[in-house]
Amino acid sequence: MIRLEHVSKAYEGGVNAVNDVSFEVPRGEIAILVGPSGCGKTTTLKMINRLHEPASGKIFVDDVDTSTVDPIELRRNIGYVIQDVGLFPHMTIAENIAVVPHLKKWDRKRIAERVDELLTMMGMPPAEYRNRYPRELSGGQRQRIGVARAMASDPPILLMDEPFGALDPITRERLQNEFLKIQEKLKKTIVFVTHDIDEAIKLGDKVAIMRKGRLIQYDAPSAVLNEPADEFVADFVGQDRTLKSLRLIRTYEVMDADPPALHIQASAAEALSLLSSSSGQKYAWVVGDARELKGLIARKDVLEADASGDAKIADIVNTNVVSVERDTTVKDALSEMLSYGLARVPVVGPEGRLEGVLTFDSIRKVLARIDS
Amino acid sequence: MDWGLLWGEIQRLSIQHMILVAVGGGMAIVVGVPAGILISRPAFGRFAQTVVGIASVGQTVPSLAVVGIMMPLLGVGFKPAVFALFVYALLPVVLNTYAGIRNIDPSIIEAGRGMGMTGAQILFKVELPLAFSVIMAGIRTAMVICVGTATFAHLIGGGGLGDLIFLGIALLDMTTLLAGAISAAILAVLVDFLFGRIVRACTPRGIAPASSPEAAK
Ligand SMILES: Nc1ncnc2c1ncn2[C@@H]1O[C@H](COP(=O)(O)OP(=O)(O)OP(=O)(O)O)[C@@H](O)[C@H]1O
Ligand SMILES: [Mg+2]
Numbered sequence: 001m002i003r004l005e006h007v008s009k010a011y012e013g014g015v016n017a018v019n020d021v022s023f024e025v026p027r028g029e030i031a032i033l034v035g036p037s038g039c040g041k042t043t044t045l046k047m048i049n050r051l052h053e054p055a056s057g058k059i060f061v062d063d064v065d066t067s068t069v070d071p072i073e074l075r076r077n078i079g080y081v082i083q084d085v086g087l088f089p090h091m092t093i094a095e096n097i098a099v100v101p102h103l104k105k106w107d108r109k110r111i112a113e114r115v116d117e118l119l120t121m122m123g124m125p126p127a128e129y130r131n132r133y134p135r136e137l138s139g140g141q142r143q144r145i146g147v148a149r150a151m152a153s154d155p156p157i158l159l160m161d162e163p164f165g166a167l168d169p170i171t172r173e174r175l176q177n178e179f180l181k182i183q184e185k186l187k188k189t190i191v192f193v194t195h196d197i198d199e200a201i202k203l204g205d206k207v208a209i210m211r212k213g214r215l216i217q218y219d220a221p222s223a224v225l226n227e228p229a230d231e232f233v234a235d236f237v238g239q240d241r242t243l244k245s246l247r248l249i250r251t252y253e254v255m256d257a258d259p260p261a262l263h264i265q266a267s268a269a270e271a272l273s274l275l276s277s278s279s280g281q282k283y284a285w286v287v288g289d290a291r292e293l294k295g296l297i298a299r300k301d302v303l304e305a306d307a308s309g310d311a312k313i314a315d316i317v318n319t320n321v322v323s324v325e326r327d328t329t330v331k332d333a334l335s336e337m338l339s340y341g342l343a344r345v346p347v348v349g350p351e352g353r354l355e356g357v358l359t360f361d362s363i364r365k366v367l368a369r370i371d372s
Numbered sequence: 373m374d375w376g377l378l379w380g381e382i383q384r385l386s387i388q389h390m391i392l393v394a395v396g397g398g399m400a401i402v403v404g405v406p407a408g409i410l411i412s413r414p415a416f417g418r419f420a421q422t423v424v425g426i427a428s429v430g431q432t433v434p435s436l437a438v439v440g441i442m443m444p445l446l447g448v449g450f451k452p453a454v455f456a457l458f459v460y461a462l463l464p465v466v467l468n469t470y471a472g473i474r475n476i477d478p479s480i481i482e483a484g485r486g487m488g489m490t491g492a493q494i495l496f497k498v499e500l501p502l503a504f505s506v507i508m509a510g511i512r513t514a515m516v517i518c519v520g521t522a523t524f525a526h527l528i529g530g531g532g533l534g535d536l537i538f539l540g541i542a543l544l545d546m547t548t549l550l551a552g553a554i555s556a557a558i559l560a561v562l563v564d565f566l567f568g569r570i571v572r573a574c575t576p577r578g579i580a581p582a583s584s585p586e587a588a589k
Binding site: 046049051071072073074075076077080082083084085086087088089090091092099100103133134135149 | 477479480482483484485486487488489490493498501502576577578579
């Protein structure tokens with residue numbers, strides 16, 4: 001848990017970088033600090049791990065006043081991803097990740113295992129990347145190592161300053177999704193800085209909107225979208241609020257669950273009975289033993305094949321289907337559907353198991369609900 | 373010309389010359405690196421700028437003048453000569469150490485602080501390794517300058533290859549003069565080469581120049 005109470009900070013030269021900011025991040029939640037450049041996000045973050053000392057106000061981590069704790073000890077237990085990544089150029093990737101475990105005097109074996117585990121988690125095969133130097137990585141890979149380094153000693157708290165800044169939209173989207181998946185498992189308490197309101201809404205349990213050193217609104221993303229505190233927030237959130245709301249909803253929340261499915265070993269006759277004209281079904285999903293999605297079959301294909309004798313589904317199934325994962329945001333799923341020109345996509349869970357179908361119709365219903 | 377005698381002198385004076393350089397330059401390293409580190413600490417703030425300013429001016433004083441100043445102050449012989457070399461070599465060492473540390477990207481230092489490294493850990497594990505090649509460049513310059521400046525040690529009775537050179541000049545004996553001058557030149561090249569090797573061997577791949585196309589620009 002992190003709590004700021006009336007925290008202020010002015011730099012030499014008189015800028016009131018942070019002005020009477022208070023908020024609380026419950027354990028296991030993500031709070032996103034968002035606002036225009038220079039509004040005091042980084043300064044706020046750095047006060048939490050005492051890289052800056054507040055001029056006034058108090059900061060508590062797990063109900064302990066941080067000003068009473070040795071800053072070195074405090075920082076070793078708070079993962080920190082800095083805005084400019086700041087990897088050590090003279091150390092290999094493995095050495096960079098190992099900095100805090102090393103400071104904490106973990107033994108070699110444990111450190112090596114942890115490094116490999118984190119590299120794997122970041123989607124960077126350890127054998128390939130362990131011994132490279134930062135300059136031998138792409139910008140996006142460096143940012144991932146910055147995140148891995150912050151998580152190395154498994155601190156309960158993470159401070160992340162624009163960890164996905166300066167990335168192309170596709171890579172950023174992917175890292176965001178990976179980040180949410182990892183957070184689902186690890187349940188860290190996170191303060192995350194961005195100037196991208198879309199990122200804030202997608203990732204935050206709470207969003208803190210700052211302006212000129214002041215905290216204007218601290219609320220759940222949906223509340224920020226639907227009840228902006230003032231003109232500034234409304235402007236900052238933007239006009240396409242309804243569309244943005246689709247980022248808050250996961251596909252599994254709106255899909256039609258348990259769609260009819262055929263086993264891949266089924267016969268054409270079984271397929272036809274499912275797809276009989278009376279049922280109105282023109283398509284059926286084809287699954288394997290564990291209900292893992294294998295493909296799609298259309299009534300007319302079955303009819304054609306059946307005319308030529310006792311066909312198996314396995315022979316005529318169309319395996320070339322686009323699917324989305326259950327916790328994809330509806331917005332991402334929708335853009336997938338639009339780009340492939342699909343009226344429906346199957347939704348899959350772990351191990352590719354078919355869990356439901358997302359249709360335009362279900363999205364339309366959600367939009368209607370948001371707008372009302 | 374007694375070649376055997378000349379060769380013996382070249383050897384003796386070269387060794388004397390190198391001792392002058394090693395002691396004077398060595399002291400400059402031992403004092404200069406810590407001094408450079410000290411003034412690079414944030415606590416020194418503006419004071420460091422003053423020191424750097426004075427040191428930069430000091431560096432423009434001709435080496436012969438430095439040797440000359442030593443004589444009335446410290447008299448003649450080996451010690452004043454060494455001291456003159458020390459003073460002259462100190463400046464590049466201090467300046468490069470300071471510049472090498474201060475030019476490190478501040479976000480790298482901040483990352484270290486943010487991860488809970490102590491000041492000493494940041495100094496030894498981050499700042500010094502990153503500033504290493506700049507510091508070594510200062511030391512290399514200092515040592516090469518020392519080899520040249522040490523030829524003036526003769527003027528205050530410090531010995532070294534200057535003895536041959538100035539003897540050659542006094543006697544209008546080209547052979548003796550060249551023997552001293554060429555030996556000093558060879559020593560300078562050797563010292564330069566040696567330090568170049570050390571730097572290359574000790575610089576980690578991650579910051580070594582020209583090992584990747586990106587670093588070459
Ligand atoms: N070390 C410093 N000395 C003086 N002023 C500073 C310092 N650091 C930041 N500031 C000022 O404090 C204000 C807040 O800076 P801060 O870095 O917290 O902004 P930010 O919200 O993180 O911006 P960005 O999105 O650009 O990173 C700015 O006006 C900035 O110019
Ligand atoms: Mg910032």
